[in-house]
Amino acid sequence: MSGLAPIVVVGGGIAGLATALGLWARGVPCVVAESAREIVPLGVGINLLPHGVRVLTELGLAEALAEVSVETRAIEYRSRDGRLIHSDPRGRHAGMAFPQLSVHRGNLHTVLYGALLDRHGDDAIRPGLRLRSVERRGGFVHACFEDRRHGGEVRLDTEGLIGADGVMSSVRAAMRPGEPPPRGSGIVMYRGLTWARPMLDGRTMVIAGVHEHKAVLYPVRPPRRDGLQLINWVAEHGERFGGDTTAGDWNRPVDRAEVAALFADCRFDFADVPALVRAAEVCLSYPMVDRDPVDSWVDGRVALIGDAAHPMYPIGANGSSQALLDAEAIAECVAASPRDLPAGFAAFQARRLETVNAVVLANRARGPEKLLQLADERLAAGAPADGEPILSGETIDTVTSAYRRTAGFERESLASMSARPRLWPPTRSDATPRPGP
Numbered sequence: 306m307s308g309l310a311p312i313v314v315v316g317g318g319i320a321g322l323a324t325a326l327g328l329w330a331r332g333v334p335c336v337v338a339e340s341a342r343e344i345v346p347l348g349v350g351i352n353l354l355p356h357g358v359r360v361l362t363e364l365g366l367a368e369a370l371a372e373v374s375v376e377t378r379a380i381e382y383r384s385r386d387g388r389l390i391h392s393d394p395r396g397r398h399a400g401m402a403f404p405q406l407s408v409h410r411g412n413l414h415t416v417l418y419g420a421l422l423d424r425h426g427d428d429a430i431r432p433g434l435r436l437r438s439v440e441r442r443g444g445f446v447h448a449c450f451e452d453r454r455h456g457g458e459v460r461l462d463t464e465g466l467i468g469a470d471g472v473m474s475s476v477r478a479a480m481r482p483g484e485p486p487p488r489g490s491g492i493v494m495y496r497g498l499t500w501a502r503p504m505l506d507g508r509t510m511v512i513a514g515v516h517e518h519k520a521v522l523y524p525v526r527p528p529r530r531d532g533l534q535l536i537n538w539v540a541e542h543g544e545r546f547g548g549d550t551t552a553g554d555w556n557r558p559v560d561r562a563e564v565a566a567l568f569a570d571c572r573f574d575f576a577d578v579p580a581l582v583r584a585a586e587v588c589l590s591y592p593m594v595d596r597d598p599v600d601s602w603v604d605g606r607v608a609l610i611g612d613a614a615h616p617m618y619p620i621g622a623n624g625s626s627q628a629l630l631d632a633e634a635i636a637e638c639v640a641a642s643p644r645d646l647p648a649g650f651a652a653f654q655a656r657r658l659e660t661v662n663a664v665v666l667a668n669r670a671r672g673p674e675k676l677l678q679l680a681d682e683r684l685a686a687g688a689p690a691d692g693e694p695i696l697s698g699e700t701i702d703t704v705t706s707a708y709r710r711t712a713g714f715e716r717e718s719l720a721s722m723s724a725r726p727r728l729w730p731p732t733r734s735d736a737t738p739r740p741g742p
Contacts, residue, residue, distance in 0.1 A: 310462060310463050311334040312333065312335040312463055312639070313335070313461050313463040313465075314466075314467045315337075315436055315466065315476050316337070316338075316469035317339030317418070319629070320611030320612070320632055321469035322418055322421055322430075323361070323628070323629050323633075325429060326421055326424070327632050327637075329421075330729050333639055333640050333643060336429060336431060337421070337429065337431065338434040338450060338461065339432050340453065341432055344418055344430070346415050347410070348411050349496045350410065351410050351413065351622075351624075351625050352405065352406070352407050352408075352510070353406045353413075353629075354405055354714050355714050356714045357626030357629040357630065358370075358396070358403045358404055358405065359403045359725075363725055366417070370413070373408060373412040374407060374413075374525070374526075375408070375507070375523075375527060376397070377396060377404070378509055379394050379508075379510070380509075381393075381505075381510070382513075382673075383511060383513035384695065385518075387575070390695050391696065391705075395510075408525055409498070409525045434453070434459055436448060436476065437449045437451055439466065439476065441606060441607070444464060445606075446463050446464070446466045448463065465646035465650065466607045466608075467610060469613060469628075469632075472487055472596075472612045472613070474612070474613035476607065480609070481599075487592075487596050488595055490594060490595070493592060494539055494590065494592070494619070495539070495559060496540075496588075496591060497587060497589065498525070498586065499586075500533040500534070500535055501533060503528055504534075504536060504575050505575050507527075511523070511576065513573065514541075514677065515677050516674060516677060517541070518542055518543060520538065520568065520571045521541070522536060522537070522578070522581075536581060538581050540564060540568050557590045557591075561588045565580075565582040593618055593619070595617050595618050595668070598665050602615075602654050603654045605650075606646055606650070610628065611628035615627070616665075617664060617669075618668040618669060621672040621674075623672075626714075627661055630657070631661070635649075638656065660713060673704055673705050675704050676696065676701060683695055
């Protein structure tokens with residue numbers, strides 16, 4: 306792309322940073338515009354499915370990630386009283402080519418951000434730029450930003466703009482003016498992190514309850530010297546159980562004691578959820594929202610990826626991984642068509658849109674967590690006999706296998722991708738990216 310203006314990636318989160326790393330690794334210059342004045346690690350825990358870990362591995366980040374994450378052995382689905390419904394092996398423990406990882410979002414962001422600066426310099430990302438407007442003129446996109454660090458406006462002219470700015474995307478708002486806000490589910494998610502004794506084997510994720518009232522628990526760091534481990538917990542409360550459908554602005558601090566009281570029934574032999582909530586340094590609430598799938602994420606020289614394109618319910622641990630797959634796909638498609646960015650963006654959309662829209666709808670239909678509802682119905686009809694499983698193996702396999710196929714992390718798909726070469730460090734002189742813009 307010699308002589309062409311760098312692509313502008315709006316949003317310096319997971320999707321934006323991964324996109325920038327993927328573009329540079331393929332010789333495509335870009336710059337990330339991030340609205341936050343300072344780049345600091347924030348957030349709570351997330352899961353990375355094996356296909357998402359594959360993307361990061363190809364970017365040369367596997368070793369750095371392994372130092373700050375926990376390799377998940379299994380997800381255990383449990384009933385409201387803690388009885389085991391199904392233990393689902395994950396990643397390499399299920400014979401896949403890549404692990405599933407649980408990690409603090411701030412640690413993942415630090416790995417991505419550090420790699421971008423180390424490889425491509427400080428100019429590869431510009432903090433404090435909040436998008437105000439997008440204007441398309443012929444072969445250029447003119448993006449106007451508020452400069453939150455120095456005041457005034459900054460204008461970036463580019464031949465292609467990628468919106469990676471999350472569920473409340475400003476790029477999406479410019480592309481789709483008048484679009485209604487995200488679609489609420491009636492469920493509020495309370496989230497936090499607590500240092501506690503390891504749960505089970507210290508490598509297991511637990512989802513216990515029913516869709517409208519459940520606890521999701523998993524460790525995000527290896528145990529420290531005193532034996533305690535950082536546990537990410539999500540306590541979800543829906544209107545069927547008295548939840549407030551309008552509550553839960555993003556990152557809204559809430560009273561820990563009130564949340565602990567809502568989940569007083571979630572005391573299990575492997576974890577005491579109210580105790581975890583009370584001991585957390587901070588307790589935040591988020592609404593569980595998504596958007597109806599749309600038939601286009603691309604408008605000529607402007608494209609959307611990640612939550613800006615397809616926000617989904619956090620079911621099946623798929624949001625971040627789908628964003629990473631978007632990042633990989635758009636970087637590959639742009640690099641394959643560097644002098645025709647509209648064609649590259651269109652190729653990205655053709656590759657990803659149908660698949661990800663199916664995941665959005667599968668998550669709305671509860672994805673693999675259908676097991677919780679089926680088990681609740683089975684237990685309500687009468688406890689199974691001693692030694693009899695709550696759900697049959699056939700029922701479990703039907704639910705879990707269908708979701709793996711929809712989300713693209715069944716064993717066969719990953720096996721076919723396991724031989725892809727790493728993009729970093731470059732192995733050929735012509736693969737070395739040029740200095741930053």
